[in-house]
Amino acid sequence: QHKAFKNPLFSEELKYWLDSKRPLMQPYKEMPDRMVSQLESSLLNCPDSLDADTPYLYRNPLSLPHPTSIFFPSEPIRFVSPVDSPQLQQQQNTGSNESIKSEDDKKESKPSTTHDIYSRTSLAKTFSKFDLDTLFFIFYHYQGTYEQFLVARELAKHRNWKFNKINRNWYYKEVTKSPPGMQQAEEETWRYFDYQNSWLARRCNSDFKYNEEDFEKL
Amino acid sequence: SETEKYYLIFTEWVKLLQKVEHDDELVTVFLRQMVDRGVLSDTDSLINFCKASFELSILAFKASDPTGEVFVSIDALAMLVTKLLVVQEFEDYSRNEYLDIIFCILTMVFSKDHEQDNSTFNERPYFRFFSNILSEWSSLRGHDFIKITDQQIRKELIEFDNYFYNTFASYLHLIQPVAFPGFSFAFITLLSHRMFLPNMLRLENKSGWKNLTILIIDLFRFLDQYTGKVGISNAISVVYKGALRVIIGISNDFPEYLIENHYEFMNALPSSYAQLKNVMLAAIPKKIMLPNPYDNGLDMDKIDSCKMQPTVFYDPVVDLHSFKKPVDNYLRIPSNSLMRTIINGVYRDEYSFKSGIGYDYVSVDQKLVRAVVLHVGVEAGLESEKTSSGAIFNAKSSYYTLLFNLLNEGSSEVRFKVIEAMMEQLRYPNIHTHWFTFVLKNMFTSEEWGEQKSEIQEIILRNIFERIIVNKPHPWGVTVLFTQLLNLNNVKLLSLPCVKKVPEIENILKIL
Amino acid sequence: IGTDLSSMLHSLGIPRDNQRYRILDTFQSPWAETSRSEVEPRFFTPE
Known part of the structure; x- marks a missing residue:
């Protein structure tokens, strides 16, 4: 009733x-x-981690899977990374693989000290091994994605690049010791990654002035 | 028919979302047209449209090739629901009401699907919908909804955030395992969802804690109901394993939640789940250092944290009801008549089935006993802070004598329940652990029991063993008490009659 | 009497050293068996 x-x-x-x-x-x-x-x-029907993952209805054409050999795995890259072996853990603590990096890269990478929620994910660990070209490619061509976010985190927290909000370039401050006898002990030069034209890291000209306000606090 | 028209419109929506980004202008235009053309213009049409869309999405899931994209429709529906949470004008109804309506519709569709005869119910699309809502909301709310450009809407959403999570929790409570067993595994998966659980724990002023506790208790009640003595079904066993893993996760990230709510959890936890009990009670606040509990020279008087009052989120006083007066009055001025009232009041009116370790039913009101014990402990802690520790670390204090008399006059079952509740207070270093260690140790060695002494000692030892024999972890306080009892000068455990009667226990003690 | 929890702790990524990492924000599922792929955690990108 x-x-x-x-x-x-x-x-x-x-x-x-x-x-x-x-x-x-x-x-x-x-x-x-x-x-x-x-x-x-x-x-039997228990939802698994794939069911719980973030949905993506529209796929950016750039991120569509490319046809590959049937012998390559078709599972998502976000596999669960295997147990951290002691060697791997040490590598993680002292910075990425030294041997495949250039001199410049070695100067850039600092020991991984970030203990945020992403630090132990396999994707973040994988990105820590990518070179700058790959990182910038992901940043500029996968906008708004989780991958872009992780790459920005890698660049900012581990490689010490800074993102300019105004011109959308990434900048890097290089500090070198001056030759003896110079007035200043250290010399500061700035570089930026030219994503629009040359796709290279270029030196900033002498009238570049670092203005903290222009840079994103990541 | 009307429903078929809705199917068509919803299908267009699904197709649109596969062609453009969800924040594309076209999407907004589509939504606006839905409102303007009467598809979503009032509550009735909203309900009819959403019901049709839910049904269609579930149907689409069931009909899809399981190896293909099974969630396309349900994903689109979740996106629609979330977008409407933001962009609507909210003239006919408020945002709060809108959310309630959506969850109501889902519950109705869900119930029918689950309960129908010859049901083809599958929890996955429903889980997916809930999961997506959580993901979309999480994406929206970053940095206080900074993505929302309209400042008025932004302000409203910030205020609404709390309501969102608590309403979500309340509907999850409606579809708990006891009511809908076909959703059991999805239930725990949602409870522990990375976009739900930590957010509920982190809501301002602990405003998510109450509803989260309700959900965990729903789970425990389900487990309790179907954990019998004669074998547990495989499914229940798997549910238990999942629950254990989730609690361990909470203990790692938010130990304070388990610490402050331990009382409610102990009331709901199945009696035979000794390891899960230990896991919950072994939670340690993040900044506290644990002194070595096996150290024979350990003196809690000298440990600073043993003076600290642990926070209790749910005040046990609430469960005392009419018992509060006699208990508080006794603590102030002990009297025999008050004690009689308390002793007589702890029994139930009728037996209750309860699958415990070594018993099948209870005649004592366990919840009341636990409330009395914790309340006395809380009051003792406060007294210690107000006056001095000497006021409570004293076998003549009313705090001690209340518990002593309860044991002295009570049945074996009362003794067991009181001692069990006291032992639950032996946790990380704090004033409750400190005081109850004093009480239990004193009671163990006291000569005031007369003929009751051996039974009291046996029950204390029994309770300790129930906690220590289990695989780790063991709460710090339990280990400390046990170490202290092992090293007593005036009582030799190995010569106790109850120990000598059970060779297995005697052997363990000999080794220790 | 429960079980040895070390493999469960290990599957959760709960280490024994002094570093305590949060795990609930990247929690895949209540069971190790249904947690074979990582899940996208919350993140935020500025406009």
């Missing part, structure tokens, strides 16, 4: 919802057969 049951919008479904209240008020002493099969079905 309740008003809710007269409402045509819900009247059909309401009785099913009400049925579910019974076990709440008077739980079954033993699981009835129907419940056993419902529970087992739930176990």
